[in-house]
Amino acid sequence: MDINVRQPRSFVAVAKLGSFTQAAAALHVSQPTLSVQIRRLEESLGLWLFDRNPRSVALTRMGRELLPALERTLQDLESLLSDARDVASERRGVVRIAALPSFAAGILPDVIGGFRGQNPGASFALKDVIASRVLALIRSEEVDLGLTGGDVSFPDIETIFAARDEMSVVYPESHPIGTQRRITACVLAKYPLVMMDQGTSVRAVTDLAFNRAGLLPAPASEATYMMTAIGMVRAGIGLTILPTSAREIFAEPSLRSRKISDNNFARPVALIKKAHRTLPPLSRLFAEFLQANRRGLFAGNRP
Amino acid sequence: MDINVRQPRSFVAVAKLGSFTQAAAALHVSQPTLSVQIRRLEESLGLWLFDRNPRSVALTRMGRELLPALERTLQDLESLLSDARDVASERRGVVRIAALPSFAAGILPDVIGGFRGQNPGASFALKDVIASRVLALIRSEEVDLGLTGGDVSFPDIETIFAARDEMSVVYPESHPIGTQRRITACVLAKYPLVMMDQGTSVRAVTDLAFNRAGLLPAPASEATYMMTAIGMVRAGIGLTILPTSAREIFAEPSLRSRKISDNNFARPVALIKKAHRTLPPLSRLFAEFLQANRRGLFAGNRP
DNA sequence: TTATATCCATAGAGTTTCTCTATCGCTGCC
DNA sequence: GGCAGCGATAGAGAAACTCTATGGATATAA
Structure with a gap:
């Protein structure tokens, strides 16, 4: 009764190649594996998808009607998962960050440029807002990171690092x-x-x-x-x-x-995030990048 | 590395209900099962989808971005499979049939009407063509059934039943x-x-x-x-x-x-299909219906 | 016509995966 | 500080999966 992703995938492969043996080679599994999977799928649906003759495999009309929609849906699913893996591996992603206008116009453009040099798949959504809006955007999770001034100490806000500007x-x-x-x-x-x-x-x-x-x-x-x-x-x-x-x-x-x-003559600076929330991989990487370069960006550091 | 359909389904359920326990109840599985499935999915993708606190479960931004697309794709897949099961169970389907014009205009409308009385989900694609076209349409699998005159005996055509008109x-x-x-x-x-x-x-x-x-x-x-x-x-x-x-x-x-x-003063009549080809469930049912009623439709039968 | 090669189905064994029950650890509440 | 609720973990049993070996059927070739 339950469908596995591999079953539709096998179905599409056999339908396209017109052969269990060839599809098995293409999917790097044994031929009996495909036979079993297709049979399971047919049992689960309650209908025949292929007419098997020892010399040829032909889609039934049901199979022919199911194929294009199933293939499209399967590709949708796989591209979704593939995108997610790209995000996970820091190959791709959007870093959402809110910063005071002075940072947004001052240091951040260069930092972002340097970061994108190492991570071409990164794109940025940068909001330049006043300090109270930075906190609000962090709280509502509209941004992942906040670069703001002042001392920030709230239970729902976590300081990644603090520095002196x-x-x-x-x-x-x-x-x-x-x-x-x-x-x-x-x-x-x-x-x-x-x-x-x-x-x-x-x-x-x-x-x-x-x-x-x-x-x-x-x-x-x-x-x-x-x-x-x-x-x-x-x-x-x-x-x-x-x-x-x-x-x-x-x-x-x-x-x-x-x-x-x-x-x-110095103001405290803090990179913050919402407490108990996991950062997207690229945002975490950018936070580390900022922290590693903080000496060059701000004049001093604080304990 | 391999994704099961149940994993995205669990993810969607937990995300929508905001609770592993409630989602487990909704899916009729135990709560540890859900914990394991979500963890597998997260491991497979390589990223965290939920931030778990003993008192609350919240989607991460990655989870939030994945949810709508994944849910839509999942629904697509399930409606595809559900449609296929409807076809399999003879609840729904299209019967494609080619018939000589005399049958198409004479007996078939009433037969189809009677059949649809018992099978409201059936729809018909009826082509009225000359005998040679009936054979061609059967051979090209544009239709499942053919109702034609004459003696049909080809290796690639199968006679379901013959009668005398x-x-x-x-x-x-x-x-x-x-x-x-x-x-x-x-x-x-x-x-x-x-x-x-x-x-x-x-x-x-x-x-x-x-x-x-x-x-x-x-x-x-x-x-x-x-x-x-x-x-x-x-x-x-x-x-x-x-x-x-x-x-x-x-x-x-x-x-x-x-x-x-x-x-x-009688012509042979035959209901035919392509040899070695499985009929769609409703077409098979309609063929049986025709065969069961052949005495009332045609004057005589042949061995 | 017979022999052969090809192709899919089946059987059985071994492995992996899954799901369950029982239990733990943690947090928020009274 | 004890209690209740929630998710994570461990281990056992069950189910599913994939493999190798083999069987049956058919088209091709001799």
Whole structure:
């Protein structure tokens, strides 16, 4: 009563080759095996699929009508399983990841490019969203991985690794700050500053860092997007302070940047996933890839 | 490495019910059986389909992506097999039959109607063609059964049963032949006759029968189709001689018919199939039905 | 016509796979 | 902290599968 996948497969092979012996050779089984399998299938269906003469094998009309549909369905099934095996073996797959816009525009494109160089079958679905959306997307399992700032500690979220994203000051190439030996909060406070808007994680970090240094520099200007702040620096409005990981964004011929020598000018970074959930193989591989390269991507690491 | 149909079925059940225990109950197997099957499937694919916590079972993303396609393919397969079982159990099917036009228009519609009364799932593909086409259609397996005249004896054609199709004379109700006690060749030859065209099997039989009686009546008129001959009879041109099996065709209020009491006025009839070929279940059933009713359909039988 | 070769069916043995019962380990709840 | 519920595991018995060896039937060739 129960059908095995091998039975339809044998049926299709015998029907196409018109011979039990040839089909047996093609499927790398013995001829009696095929005889038995086809008989089982016929018994299970309750009808004859072949008319056997010692000199020829011919499909009955029932067999002829069953063949094309069965073959198509069988191919569907096998391609499904084959696709799944491709996914399993990291040959193919979609990595779904949500990241803060600075990471999405800054380090991730290069990282993804490097990863795809080693894994050509990988494709990416990258969402650039604010931190709270990263968490929501992880929770709803719309993405597998999240790259976000801040300290993440929830029971349903697992941190794969954490790092520190140290900050750099961006300035025009002729700016006098370029001559300073070390960049500290005090040095920065001497110059007009273009600051990120209130509510961004970058602003929260810089405000806290200046505060700890007992300073309260007033912004010469504010910007919502990093590109805007950089434009203002280029226009000579002031310096700006951005995460080093966004260096791809502020790499311009007329601008320079230097890391700030103050541990407070750094934000925590974490690669996260949903707790107790298995990552798709390529997503797991990409997480490992990120972790292996984290020293080059972020300035520092945390325990 | 090899996939059983039961494994995807189990996967779909667990995914839909969200529980191994409930799925086991739904499939009428024990819970460990399901655990093992899903594990086998996961091993075969090389990836995890479920994240198991003692309190909940959740699909991984791979499982979630595999589920809809796998379920559809599985349903395709099962409906295919279920259809095949319907055909096998004579619940459903197409009976393909080729018949001479006289049978196709005469007896077959009623027989088919009676058969469908008992087998509502039967549908018919009925081809009305000349005798040589009947053989060709049987040989090419475009039809399963053939109802034809003449003696059929070829090695690749099998006669299911043979009968004699006795002939009747058709005349207007007031015609003097109606008063004859017995209709013989001599009686027929006294009246003007509308004969079927040369080349039809009916003409061949009547010519031979008259010839054996030492008669050679000249046709008052000739017709290719039975309906034409009947029209001529209605118009008073003459009598006509037609197979009794075509009685449905010449059953008109103004006409009468009587069987001819001469064994020569009969043509052999045979229900045939291709030799060494299995009939579809419903076609076999219909052949048996025809054979069981052959006394009522044809006037006589042959050994 | 007879001999032969080819092809599918069958039988029996050995192996693998499957399914069951019994039981364990873990988590969440009262 | 004990209890209930759920899935995993182990081991035994049963079923299914595949193999080799062989039989029966037919078309080809001598």
